[in-house]
Amino acid sequence: MEVLILGAAGMIGAKLTARLIRDGNIGGKTIERATLVDVVAPAKPSNAPFEVETLAADLSGTGVAASLVAKRPDVIFHLAAIVSGEAEADFEKGYRINLDGTRYLFDAVQAFSNHYAPRVVFTSSIAVFGAPFPDAIPDEFHHTPLTSYGTQKAIGELLLSDYTRRGFMDGIGIRLPTICVRPGKPNKAASGFFSNIIREPLAGEEVVLPVSEDVRHWHASPRSAINFLVHAATLDGDKVGPRRNLTMPGLSVTVGEQIEALRRIAGDKVASRIRREPDETIMKIVEGWPRNFAPERAVALGFRAETSFDDIIRAHIEDELGGEFVA
Amino acid sequence: MEVLILGAAGMIGAKLTARLIRDGNIGGKTIERATLVDVVAPAKPSNAPFEVETLAADLSGTGVAASLVAKRPDVIFHLAAIVSGEAEADFEKGYRINLDGTRYLFDAVQAFSNHYAPRVVFTSSIAVFGAPFPDAIPDEFHHTPLTSYGTQKAIGELLLSDYTRRGFMDGIGIRLPTICVRPGKPNKAASGFFSNIIREPLAGEEVVLPVSEDVRHWHASPRSAINFLVHAATLDGDKVGPRRNLTMPGLSVTVGEQIEALRRIAGDKVASRIRREPDETIMKIVEGWPRNFAPERAVALGFRAETSFDDIIRAHIEDELGGEFVA
Numbered sequence: 095m096e097v098l099i100l101g102a103a104g105m106i107g108a109k110l111t112a113r114l115i116r117d118g119n120i121g122g123k124t125i126e127r128a129t130l131v132d133v134v135a136p137a138k139p140s141n142a143p144f145e146v147e148t149l150a151a152d153l154s155g156t157g158v159a160a161s162l163v164a165k166r167p168d169v170i171f172h173l174a175a176i177v178s179g180e181a182e183a184d185f186e187k188g189y190r191i192n193l194d195g196t197r198y199l200f201d202a203v204q205a206f207s208n209h210y211a212p213r214v215v216f217t218s219s220i221a222v223f224g225a226p227f228p229d230a231i232p233d234e235f236h237h238t239p240l241t242s243y244g245t246q247k248a249i250g251e252l253l254l255s256d257y258t259r260r261g262f263m264d265g266i267g268i269r270l271p272t273i274c275v276r277p278g279k280p281n282k283a284a285s286g287f288f289s290n291i292i293r294e295p296l297a298g299e300e301v302v303l304p305v306s307e308d309v310r311h312w313h314a315s316p317r318s319a320i321n322f323l324v325h326a327a328t329l330d331g332d333k334v335g336p337r338r339n340l341t342m343p344g345l346s347v348t349v350g351e352q353i354e355a356l357r358r359i360a361g362d363k364v365a366s367r368i369r370r371e372p373d374e375t376i377m378k379i380v381e382g383w384p385r386n387f388a389p390e391r392a393v394a395l396g397f398r399a400e401t402s403f404d405d406i407i408r409a410h411i412e413d414e415l416g417g418e419f420v421a
Numbered sequence: 422m423e424v425l426i427l428g429a430a431g432m433i434g435a436k437l438t439a440r441l442i443r444d445g446n447i448g449g450k451t452i453e454r455a456t457l458v459d460v461v462a463p464a465k466p467s468n469a470p471f472e473v474e475t476l477a478a479d480l481s482g483t484g485v486a487a488s489l490v491a492k493r494p495d496v497i498f499h500l501a502a503i504v505s506g507e508a509e510a511d512f513e514k515g516y517r518i519n520l521d522g523t524r525y526l527f528d529a530v531q532a533f534s535n536h537y538a539p540r541v542v543f544t545s546s547i548a549v550f551g552a553p554f555p556d557a558i559p560d561e562f563h564h565t566p567l568t569s570y571g572t573q574k575a576i577g578e579l580l581l582s583d584y585t586r587r588g589f590m591d592g593i594g595i596r597l598p599t600i601c602v603r604p605g606k607p608n609k610a611a612s613g614f615f616s617n618i619i620r621e622p623l624a625g626e627e628v629v630l631p632v633s634e635d636v637r638h639w640h641a642s643p644r645s646a647i648n649f650l651v652h653a654a655t656l657d658g659d660k661v662g663p664r665r666n667l668t669m670p671g672l673s674v675t676v677g678e679q680i681e682a683l684r685r686i687a688g689d690k691v692a693s694r695i696r697r698e699p700d701e702t703i704m705k706i707v708e709g710w711p712r713n714f715a716p717e718r719a720v721a722l723g724f725r726a727e728t729s730f731d732d733i734i735r736a737h738i739e740d741e742l743g744g745e746f747v748a
Binding site: 109122187204233234235236237238239240242245249250252253255256257260336 | 512526531549560561562563564565566567569575576579580582583586587663666
């Protein structure tokens with residue numbers, strides 16, 4: 095089978111690539127070729143058991159989507175997006191990349207729809223939801239995003255459903271939880287602290303916690319996110335039905351529960367590297383975020399996430415730290 | 422104040438124009454000028470107490486939206502749309518007019534947003550909802566349209582909210598019930614029979630009822646639709662909050678209840694002009710349609726519709742038939 099990954103240079107894209115290289119197949123079907131695309135060319139993996147092409151391309155450019163779809167990939171992972179903060183800061187760029195880019199891709203697929211209808215896995219986000227919320231957001235809760243990013247993702251979901259209903263493609267949209275523990279350096283995203291307060295202490299670094307410990311949020315590990323993507327690629331579309339966008343399972347925990355898990359796994363000394371410095375701006379932003387979901391449809395369709403924050407920390411130590419941390 | 426009506430030649434647009442001419446103001450603010458736009462130039466009313474310009478223009482054409490917004494209308498009524506059946510039959514045209522046209526309009530408003538933020542009243546539809554439904558669809562129910570038209574309206578709603586949140590405009594989206602009794606000739610829309618079975622018998626004509634009498638649906642009169650538009654134009658945006666799209670009130674009745682109301686008002690002879698000829702295709706389509714809503718937010722914000730089908734029939738007899746019908 096032929097695979098296309100858009101947004102392959104990002105954290106999720108790179109981990110998905112590594113997973114496909116390890117497996118060599120998706121749902122038992124051998125991968126013959128993968129095309130890895132991002133605005134900067136993704137690193138070319140040396141160890142792939144299939145042909146790999148890497149490309150620098152901007153989906154919002156003229157003819158780009160058509161040329162990528164011309165190879166008729168069987169599975170398209172559409173992970174490419176401007177992140178929330180940047181889409182908010184740059185109105186035009188966010189709409190161009192996140193909305194127009196997605197539509198160009200879907201239209202390119204539609205243009206080939208006399209020949210085939212590929213599985214398109216689209217990463218949406220819990221940012222399609224906007225406060226106020228019920229305690230646990232049900233699958234039938236409406237989408238009232240409070241950011242341009244969330245708006246663009248919600249529109250992508252609607253297009254995916256309609257293009258699938260019309261038979262142009264076979265789409266599955268997955269609303270990812272906040273990914274925790276996100277590897278790499280601390281960044282300035284308002285949500286960064288959820289990962290920073292685990293990753294940095296485990297690396298022997300001090301870290302600032304800008305919110306109170308009773309802040310509750312919805313998490314899944316990078317490992318779970320990759321499992322979601324691969325499961326979405328192999329799901330029976332008839333079982334999903336016409337509602338093609340699914341809230342992924344996750345774990346609802348408070349920051350205090352995150353810290354207690356860190357203490358259990360890594361000890362008091364590691365947990366003591368967290369310094370409380372409440373930041374009113376960040377606290378205000380976080381207030382509008384979802385805290386908990388009841389993702390019954392995704393669970394019924396076989397999607398699984400961690401059920402304890404201890405497991406999320408262990409996944410980080412195993413997958414990113416080679417099993418070791420700075421005690 | 423300056424008013425712009427897009428889709429002014431349609432049934433709702435013409436009735437809205439007549440209402441503004443009658444009132445001479447919106448919410449107490451005198452109308453100085455109205456620009457009436459449609460793909461064919463709307464008829465120029467002779468009796469307007471304000472300046473009227475009529476224009477044939479296609480909102481999806483290059484530069485059209487910008488030239489219309491350049492006059493800085495204080496209120497923009499955006500009623501222009503390809504209807505459901507045509508948007509389903511012509512994929513490209515539906516997306517071009519209903520999605521691109523709406524986005525061009527909002528982007529044109531955004532381009533002037535250093536100067537002002539007009540009230541934009543956007544007619545959405547209950548087609549943003551797709552079966553299965555709860556008995557009465559609550560305000561927080563998700564949007565899973567089962568038509569391209571519904572998808573395009575749902576996307577328009579999302580854009581309206583985001584552009585309003587960013588301060589580019591001051592939008593209100595109103596999800597209209599099925600308009601009943603729709604004046605004019607019977608058309609081929611699958612929903613046509615809801616109006617046909619009242620209008621035609623009152624005009625002395627026989628009519629076919631293609632569904633069973635237990636089919637339940639959600640209605641409001643043309644008169645109520647115009648009231649919704651005018652109320653939406655004057656609503657305090659702060660009271661609405663960030664969730665700018667509202668399900669309008671309506672009346673949930675069965676076809677049997679419609680016929681009983683007709684019998685009460687016009688007598689047995691009129692009601693006997695309805696001939697039952699079940700049509701499997703239409704029955705199948707209608708099965709996917711909403712039956713009832715709980716539009717609590719709109720009601721709290723002062724929107725009002727008929728509370729009995731007798732009133733809907735009386736509105737038709739008064740507004741369209743000069744108070745008389747063929748007994």
